[in-house]
Amino acid sequence: MADENQGELTARLTPILDRYEGRRGVLVSLLQDVQAEFGFLEEKVMSTVAEALKLPLSHLYGVTSFYSQFYFKPRGKHIVRVCTGTACHIRGAPAIQARLEDELGICAGETTEDLVFTLETVNCVGCCALAPVVTVNDRVLNRREQRKLSGWIREQRAP
Amino acid sequence: MSKQITLNIDEQTVTVPEGTTILEAAGMAEIEIPRLCYFEGLPPSGTCRLCLVEIEGQERLAVSCTQRVKEGMVVHTRTERVSEARRFVLELIWSTHPGDCTTCEKSGACDLQRYTYEYDVDKARYPMYVPEGSPGTHDDPLIERNLSLCILCGRCIRVCREQGQGILDFMQRGMATVVTTSLDKPLLESGCDFCGSCIAVCPVGCLVERNRKLRGREWELEPKETRCGLCSLGCDLVIDVAHGRIVRTRPGKDGYLCVRGKFGWDFLVSEDRLSQPLVRDGDAFRECSWDEALNTVAQHLAKIREARGPDTVGGVIGGHVSNEAIYLFGKLFRAGVGTNNVDSAAGLAGANVAAQVLDAFGNLRPLSSAADLERAKTILSVGPELGESYPRARLAIKRAVGKGAKLIVVDPSESELARLATIHLKPKAGTEVVVLEGVIRTLIDEGLHDTEFLSSCEGSSEGTMSVGSYDASLTGIADAEVQEAAKLFAKGRAVIALSDLREETVARALALLMLTGRSKHGLLALFPMANPWGAAMLIRGDAIPETAGLSAQQMLDKDSPIAALYVVTADPVGSFGGKDGVKEKLSSLEFLVVQDLFLTKTAQLADVVLPLNGFLEEEGTVFGAGGKLLTMTAAAPARHPPLWQVFSKLSERLDHAMGYRSIREIRTKVKELISEGKEGPTYRFPSLTDKGDTRAKGLPPFSRFSLPETSWSARSQISTLTPAQEATLDSNPANTEEVAK
Ligand code: SF4
Ligand code: SF4
Ligand code: FES
Ligand code: FES
Numbered sequence: 001m002a003d004e005n006q007g008e009l010t011a012r013l014t015p016i017l018d019r020y021e022g023r024r025g026v027l028v029s030l031l032q033d034v035q036a037e038f039g040f041l042e043e044k045v046m047s048t049v050a051e052a053l054k055l056p057l058s059h060l061y062g063v064t065s066f067y068s069q070f071y072f073k074p075r076g077k078h079i080v081r082v083c084t085g086t087a088c089h090i091r092g093a094p095a096i097q098a099r100l101e102d103e104l105g106i107c108a109g110e111t112t113e114d115l116v117f118t119l120e121t122v123n124c125v126g127c128c129a130l131a132p133v134v135t136v137n138d139r140v141l142n143r144r145e146q147r148k149l150s151g152w153i154r155e156q157r158a159p
Numbered sequence: 160m161s162k163q164i165t166l167n168i169d170e171q172t173v174t175v176p177e178g179t180t181i182l183e184a185a186g187m188a189e190i191e192i193p194r195l196c197y198f199e200g201l202p203p204s205g206t207c208r209l210c211l212v213e214i215e216g217q218e219r220l221a222v223s224c225t226q227r228v229k230e231g232m233v234v235h236t237r238t239e240r241v242s243e244a245r246r247f248v249l250e251l252i253w254s255t256h257p258g259d260c261t262t263c264e265k266s267g268a269c270d271l272q273r274y275t276y277e278y279d280v281d282k283a284r285y286p287m288y289v290p291e292g293s294p295g296t297h298d299d300p301l302i303e304r305n306l307s308l309c310i311l312c313g314r315c316i317r318v319c320r321e322q323g324q325g326i327l328d329f330m331q332r333g334m335a336t337v338v339t340t341s342l343d344k345p346l347l348e349s350g351c352d353f354c355g356s357c358i359a360v361c362p363v364g365c366l367v368e369r370n371r372k373l374r375g376r377e378w379e380l381e382p383k384e385t386r387c388g389l390c391s392l393g394c395d396l397v398i399d400v401a402h403g404r405i406v407r408t409r410p411g412k413d414g415y416l417c418v419r420g421k422f423g424w425d426f427l428v429s430e431d432r433l434s435q436p437l438v439r440d441g442d443a444f445r446e447c448s449w450d451e452a453l454n455t456v457a458q459h460l461a462k463i464r465e466a467r468g469p470d471t472v473g474g475v476i477g478g479h480v481s482n483e484a485i486y487l488f489g490k491l492f493r494a495g496v497g498t499n500n501v502d503s504a505a506g507l508a509g510a511n512v513a514a515q516v517l518d519a520f521g522n523l524r525p526l527s528s529a530a531d532l533e534r535a536k537t538i539l540s541v542g543p544e545l546g547e548s549y550p551r552a553r554l555a556i557k558r559a560v561g562k563g564a565k566l567i568v569v570d571p572s573e574s575e576l577a578r579l580a581t582i583h584l585k586p587k588a589g590t591e592v593v594v595l596e597g598v599i600r601t602l603i604d605e606g607l608h609d610t611e612f613l614s615s616c617e618g619s620s621e622g623t624m625s626v627g628s629y630d631a632s633l634t635g636i637a638d639a640e641v642q643e644a645a646k647l648f649a650k651g652r653a654v655i656a657l658s659d660l661r662e663e664t665v666a667r668a669l670a671l672l673m674l675t676g677r678s679k680h681g682l683l684a685l686f687p688m689a690n691p692w693g694a695a696m697l698i699r700g701d702a703i704p705e706t707a708g709l710s711a712q713q714m715l716d717k718d719s720p721i722a723a724l725y726v727v728t729a730d731p732v733g734s735f736g737g738k739d740g741v742k743e744k745l746s747s748l749e750f751l752v753v754q755d756l757f758l759t760k761t762a763q764l765a766d767v768v769l770p771l772n773g774f775l776e777e778e779g780t781v782f783g784a785g786g787k788l789l790t791m792t793a794a795a796p797a798r799h800p801p802l803w804q805v806f807s808k809l810s811e812r813l814d815h816a817m818g819y820r821s822i823r824e825i826r827t828k829v830k831e832l833i834s835e836g837k838e839g840p841t842y843r844f845p846s847l848t849d850k851g852d853t854r855a856k857g858l859p860p861f862s863r864f865s866l867p868e869t870s871w872s873a874r875s876q877i878s879t880l881t882p883a884q885e886a887t888l889d890s891n892p893a894n895t896e897e898v899a900k
Contacts, residue, residue, distance in 0.1 A: 043342065056320060058349075061341040062328030072342065 009048055012037055017052050027053075031064055040071040076111045076118035078156065080104075083133040085124030091131040097121065100134075103153055116156055166232040181223035181234055182210055192236050193245060193274055195252075196312040197224040198360050200414060201321060204313050207252075209274065211244045212236045220244055246278045252310050254285035256363075263308070265364030267377035271310060272363075294337050299346040301353050301369055301422050308365040309338050315357035315366060322415050322554055323357065324350045352550055355421035359410055368407050370425055375401025383794035384411055386781075387420035388479065388689035388774030392529050392551050393783045396420055398775055398794045404428060405775065405795050413529075417550035424775060427795065432756055433770035434798070444768065449800060456725070456767050457812030459750040463723040464496060470706060473500035473714040473721045475507070477728035478688035481779020481791065483825040484802035485690070486697045486832070487810075488727065490817060495810035499708025500721065503694030504729035505686070507711050512657075512665050512684045513695025519669045520678065521841045523692055527654045527683040528785030529555045536651030539644075541569045541591055541668065542658030542685070546576040549685045552656055565651070567644045569594050582644045586634040591659055594636060595667035596847070597629035601645035602674050609676030616673055616842035626847055649675055658685045666845040673844055683784060689774055689791070692782035697832065715741050723750040726761060727802070728771060733760040754805070770799050777801050780826060788833070 016037060020030045031041065031049070038045050041064060050057040064070040082088075082097045101107055104117050111118040125133050127140055134141050134149065141149065162177040168185050175184045180203065182192050196207035205225035212223045215233040220241065223234075235241065253275055260266045274280075294306035316327045316338060326340050326349045340349035358366045380399035387396045387408075395411025405428055410416045426432075436452035437444035447455075464472055476488045485503070492501035505513065516525060532538065532555040540546075546553030553576060560566050560579050568580040569591050577583045586594045602608045613619040631638055648671070655668045665684070672681045684691075714721045715731055717740040724745070731741050745751060745764050753762040754769035762768045778793040778801075800808075803825055807817045819825050 046341070056325035056328070057341050058316075058326050058328040062330055065330040066332045 009045065013045070013048060013052070027063055028067070031060070031070065035070060040074050074111060074115055077116050079118045079120065079137055081120045081122045081135045082108070083125045083131070084121045085128065087128035087131040088133050093132045096132055096134060103150060114157070117153070164228045164230050166228050166230070166234065168234045169236055175228060179228050181212060181221065181226050181228055184228050185223065185236060190236055192223050194224055195270055195310060195362055196314060198314045201314060201317045201360070204317065207312055208248050209245055211241055213238050213241055242278065246280060249275055249278050249280045250285055253280050255288050256310065257307055263364040264367045264372060265377065269364060270362035294339070297345065302346060302355065302358060303367050303369045305365050306337055306339065308363050310363055311336060311338060312362060313338065314360040314362065318356045318360045323354050324352055326350050327357065353418040353422065354416065354550060356415065368422070370422065371407040374404060374406040380406055383792060385775060385792045385794040386789055387416065388791060389419040389423050389687070390549060391684070391686040391688060391691055391784050392549065393689060393781060393789055394420055394551055400795055403796050415551060415554060426756065427773040427775060433758060433768065436770060437768040439766045452767055452769060453805070453808050453812060456752050457809055459766070460496060460723055461813055463749055467722055469497035469704070470500060471720050471722040472496050472498055473709060474725040475502055475504050475711045475714065475727070475729055476694065477504040478686065478691040478694045479728045479774060480690065480802060481777065481781055482690065482693040482697055482829045483779045483822050484806070485693050486829050487803050487806040487817065487825060489697060491806045491810045493704060495813040495815040497704055499704050499706060500714060501708060502711040502714070504711055505691050505694055507715070507729065507731055507734070511662055512660050513692050515662065515665050515669060515845065516682065517695060519673065519843055519845050523696070523782065523786030524679050525672060525682045526784060526786035527680040528783060531680040531785060532556065532654045532656060532683050533558050534652065535559050535564055535654040537565050537648055537653040538656060539567045539569070539648055539653065540576055540656045541595070541664060543570055543572055544574040545570065545656060545658040545685070546574055548658055552683065552685060556656065565647050567647055582640065582647060584636050584640060584644055586636055590634040592663045592667060593630065593633050594641060595664065595671065596626040597641035598645040598648060599626050599667065599670055599674060600629050601642045602649060605646070607645065607649040608674040612676030612678070613673065616844045619673070619844035653677060654681055654683055656683045656685065660684060660686070666847060669845045670847060673842065680785065690781035692786065696782065697829065715744050717744045719744065722748060724748055725752045727754045730755070730759040730761045732764065769805065772797050772799050772801065778822060780829065
């Protein structure tokens with residue numbers, strides 16, 4: 001990604017930009033598509049989009065940093081989320097978070113260096129009955145799966 | 160005229176044009192509605208809610224900075240309900256504001272402080288809330304950002320978009336919202352060009368000038384209006400002085416200062432400035448009184464004149480000083496010494512624009528100001544990174560383009576203006592002249608030239624004005640592109656903005672104006688000095704001696720007859736060092752006097768060094784970019800006798816009393832001289848034969864002009880500059896304020 005030259009980058013952006021050409025009020029959707037294409041919003045990509053749209057780069061960052069769905073750093077293949085909502089907090093979320101941080105060697109909000117895992121916290125997933133809740137790639141893990149989580153993490157990491 | 164609307168505000172009948180907002184309408188009736196996010200001249204955002212007012216028949220309070228007036232509207236701006244609402248807004252802001260008013264630089268001029276006082280806001284009503292990981296002070300040069308003081312009014316964001324680089328926005332959301340750059344990077348890495356516009360609009364102490372710190376409180380400041388003297392545009396500027404020291408500068412009526420006007424005057428308060436006259440004592444200097452210094456200078460000049468004749472004495476003066484000083488300097492040599500060897504230093508840098516303009520047009524009417532540039536319909540910009548070097552010109556061009564002007568940029572680099580251009584002609588470096596000739600060629604070939612105007616110009620017969628056919632292989636720009644540019648240039652009110660001041664380039668720019676019959680306000684030549692035109696207009700005024708004088712360049716030639724030289728605010732050694740044996744010539748002089756702010760490289764060779772007042776410290780007139788006479792007031796306290804007195808005293812000691820008792824008397828004389836030169840225009844088509852070897856010759860040192868090194872009292876602050884930034888901020892060889900190491 002970092003080595004990708006401007007030409008390739010433009011080639012990947014052009015179809016997206018064309019899709020939204022001349023339409024207004026579509027900035028967020030456009031950037032969602034850009035993120036889908038590149039995985040995250042790298043600075044180089046953002047400045048190319050800003051230039052193409054003739055908007056200040058700061059404006060693009062202003063819009064995207066408003067939403068939690070946009071990422072400015074590469075993300076892992078698997079997204080592990082620990083719910084820290086009230087119900088989950090009471091039922092032991094902090095301990096789960098601490099254990100996962102330990103096992104993955106990163107803090108919540110970070111991605112492992114091998115780009116396999118991203119660990120995040122969320123505020124209430126909406127299934128408090130199952131608290132404490134952990135999700136992997138947007139799927140809520142049941143009790144059994146939760147117990148197997150550590151083993152699964154090790155598996156994913158093995159080359 | 161637009162439709163008028165009549166409404167009632169606080170029992171007053173007010174009539175305003177349709178489209179006016181309630182807040183503005185109230186302002187016209189001198190009713191001030193409190194505001195935090197609104198700032199006159201910026202688009203309103205309606206976010207702070209402090210400007211709430213009550214409108215009869217409308218249940219909810221109205222946001223007066225965005226709501227427009229309606230016929231018959233009845234508005235109340237000071238009811239109890241309104242006050243309660245405003246107090247609530249203020250309490251919320253106050254609950255996240257550190258409130259360290261005792262040490263805050265903005266104290267006394269802070270809008271939040273003022274309103275919390277006026278609305279008697281109780282600090283304790285909401286517990287102080289400092290969000291986790293609150294943003295603190297950012298480590299930027301020149302501009303201090305104390306983000307914990309930010310009240311999120313967004314003024315800085317809007318002003319930066321309008322006249323800065325558009326690098327700020329609200330980032331994050333909710334309690335975490337901050338106003339900062341993309342990815343919260345330092346300003347230096349975000350494309351900030353340090354115009355300080357954001358400081359000027361910030362209502363609180365969040366954004367402040369680093370260099371003003373601890374120099375004085377807001378209520379101690381004495382504002383004075385004058386003009387910036389750091390480039391030929393001469394922007395309006397307000398300086399605030401406290402305890403006899405400059406605290407800061409602010410934009411004047413124009414509402415904008417570039418980094419130079421905003422921060423670049425700092426060299427004036429530098430510790431390294433000369434404080435006393437110096438006389439040579441063997442290898443070193445010794446401080447002396449003004450009397451002793453002037454006596455020494457006069458004695459030596461008289462002695463050399465006696466022994467070798469008056470034409471071995473000469474004077475060179477920079478474009479940083481007033482018309483009055485330039486005129487008296489000329490007079491000191493012509494009448495006092497008896498020689499015509501007196502010249503402006505501008506020519507030393509390879510720029511003779513003023514002389515060329517006068518030669519072609521006979522007066523300064525073809526000159527354009529920044530305001531003319533803003534009104535132009537067609538703009539031709541010539542010079543590398545003109546916008547980066549002259550941000551005020553860039554702003555004018557941006558505004559003109561915003562209003563639909565067509566922009567042709569001749570610049571070998573991908574500069575900011577190039578990105579705005581309708582046509583960007585990107586020649587190989589040094590071949591700008593060839594491009595301009597291509598444009599001239601097209602104008603003639605396509606019959607786009609103004610034959611009527613040309614017939615009134617001397618030397619405009621086809622033979623002399625024609626240029627060879629355009630050679631695309633030299634420049635790398637296709638014929639078609641040049642032709643398109645020429646057709647564009649031929650139309651509308653045009654201004655040529657020039658920072659490439661090589662003689663050949665200027666000649667072609669002048670030819671373009673003449674070819675298209677544009678004799679007024681068509682040329683904005685940009686110099687890094689206040690008064691380049693004054694030097695050309697006045698230095699040779701009312702010549703007395705018979706023999707023609709030498710030019711600055713000739714005087715500095717190693718074989719010139721000059722034995723004694725007086726150099727005022729110019730640093731030929733620092734600027735052109737080893738070139739052409741300038742240093743050898745200056746070292747071999749029998750007597751050298753240098754008058755400057757600092758002990759420059761040239762001053763180090765001198766026998767007598769005289770200190771000088773800076774541009775904010777001495778009054779006088781200058782010719783503005785548009786050729787008009789502008790007044791500079793002495794805004795900061797003078798440190799030394801003014802130049803006119805120094806020159807008068809020297810002349811007196813050379814047995815020629817000038818008899819001026821005040822600078823006003825000199826001004827009257829200067830005005831006379833200028834109006835004498837104003838008889839009917841005589842046009843002379845510039846010669847296009849001399850191309851020089853443009854590629855080898857390079858640009859005059861101030862084509863890409865930057866700040867004098869000494870303007871950064873805290874040099875270490877900017878040691879983290881990127882190379883590009885260094886290039887803009889670094890010492891400028893053509894500026895004389897450079898301190899010798
Ligand atoms: S100094 Fe000028 S360019 Fe920099 S952030 Fe402030 S307004 Fe923007
Ligand atoms: S920094 Fe100042 S001007 Fe900018 S949003 Fe904050 S308070 Fe307003
Ligand atoms: S608190 Fe965790 S799912 Fe609601
Ligand atoms: S001044 Fe009107 S909302 Fe801020």
